[in-house]
Amino acid sequence: MVFNLPIYSPEEELHDPLFIEKQIQVFVKRDDKIHPFISGNKWRKLKYNLNYAHQLGKTNLVTFGGAWSNHILATAAAAAQFGFKSIGIIRGEEVKNPVLQMAQLFGMELQFIDRQLYKDKALYFQEHVDESNHYFIDEGGRSSLAVKGCEEIISELTQAYSHVLVSAGTGTTAAGLAVGIESQNLATKLLVVPVLKNADFILEDIKELNAPIDNINLLTEYHFGGYAKTKKELNDFIKDFVSKSGILIEPTYTGKLVYGMFDLIKKDYFPKGSRILFVHTGGLTGLLGHLDKMNLD
Numbered sequence: 001m002v003f004n005l006p007i008y009s010p011e012e013e014l015h016d017p018l019f020i021e022k023q024i025q026v027f028v029k030r031d032d033k034i035h036p037f038i039s040g041n042k043w044r045k046l047k048y049n050l051n052y053a054h055q056l057g058k059t060n061l062v063t064f065g066g067a068w069s070n071h072i073l074a075t076a077a078a079a080a081q082f083g084f085k086s087i088g089i090i091r092g093e094e095v096k097n098p099v100l101q102m103a104q105l106f107g108m109e110l111q112f113i114d115r116q117l118y119k120d121k122a123l124y125f126q127e128h129v130d131e132s133n134h135y136f137i138d139e140g141g142r143s144s145l146a147v148k149g150c151e152e153i154i155s156e157l158t159q160a161y162s163h164v165l166v167s168a169g170t171g172t173t174a175a176g177l178a179v180g181i182e183s184q185n186l187a188t189k190l191l192v193v194p195v196l197k198n199a200d201f202i203l204e205d206i207k208e209l210n211a212p213i214d215n216i217n218l219l220t221e222y223h224f225g226g227y228a229k230t231k232k233e234l235n236d237f238i239k240d241f242v243s244k245s246g247i248l249i250e251p252t253y254t255g256k257l258v259y260g261m262f263d264l265i266k267k268d269y270f271p272k273g274s275r276i277l278f279v280h281t282g283g284l285t286g287l288l289g290h291l292d293k294m295n296l297d
C-alpha cells in the first residue's frame with residue numbers, strides 16, 4: 001500500500017427517547033469524519049484504485065460525474081494529495097457551482113460533455129484519452145476494487161450489530177458491506193436505502209459486483225422523488241435531526257437513510273434489543289446546493 005489516509009471513523013451511539021421506548025440502540029459509523037472532501041465512502045472506493053493506478057504507472061486519473069458529484073470532488077482532492085493529475089468529465093452543459101470550483105481548486109481539469117456521449121463512458125475514455133498514462137475510474141467510483149475498500153467498513157467495527165443500514169447510489173458501498181458481513185460470518189442484516197426512484201435494479205448491480213444479496217433488504221420507498229430531490233418533510237426532518245444530534249447530514253444520501261431508519265423504528269420494524277448501525281457516508285458539500293431551499297429563516 002503506497003497511498004493511505006489514517007482513518008478516524010468511530011462508532012458513536014445516538015440518544016433519542018424513541019430508542020428507549022422501542023428498547024433498541026442506535027449507532028452511527030462516522031465515515032464523514034474520514035476527510036472533509038475525500039469524504040466517507042469516496043475515500044474507501046478510491047483507495048485501492050489509486051494504488052492500482054500507481055502500480056500501473058499511471059499519472060492521471062480520469063473520472064465521471066454530475067455537476068454536484070461528491071465523487072468528482074473526492075477524486076480531485078485525492079489526486080492532489082497523492083500526486084496525480086486529474087480530469088473530471090461532467091455530464092451535461094457547462095455550469096459553475098461550489099463543488100466544481102473546489103474540484104478545480106484541487107487542480108482538476110473539467111470537461112463538460114453532452115448527455116448522449118456521457119452514456120458510454122468507457123468508449124469516451126477510449127476515444128478521447130491517452131490510455132498509456134490515464135487511469136479510468138467509473139462514475140461514483142464503482143468497481144471491484146472499490147468494493148474491496150468498502151468491505152473495510154465491516155472489518156473495522158468494534159462491536160456486533162443486528163442491523164447495518166446504508167444509502168445507495170451505485171450500490172458499491174452496499175456491495176462492500178454485504179461481502180464484509182458474509183466473509184466475517186456475521187448474523188448482521190443489511191438494509192439498503194436507494195436514493196434513486198424505482199431502484200429495484202440496484203440488487204442486480206450489487207450482484208454484478210460479486211456481492212451476496214440474499215441478506216439484503218432493499219428499502220425503495222425513501223427516495224423523495226429521485227436522485228438529489230428532496231421534499232419539505234425530509235428537509236424538516238434533517239433540521240430536527242441535525243439540531244438535536246449535532247451530526248450534519250444532507251438530503252441526497254444520509255438524510256434519506258436516517259429518515260428511513262426513524263420511520264422503520266416507529267413502525268416497529270426492529271425487534272426489541274436490536275443494535276442498529278447506520279453508515280454516515282459523508283458528502284456534506286452536497287448540502288451547498290440545498291441550503292437555500294431548506295427554509296432556514
Ligand SMILES: *Cc1c(COP(=O)(O)O)cnc(C)c1O
Nearest residue numbers: 070169170171172173253281283
Ligand atoms: C456517492 C455517495 C453515496 C453512494 O454510494 P454508492 O457506493 O454509489 O452506493 C452515498 N453517500 C454519499 C454521501 C455519497 O457521496
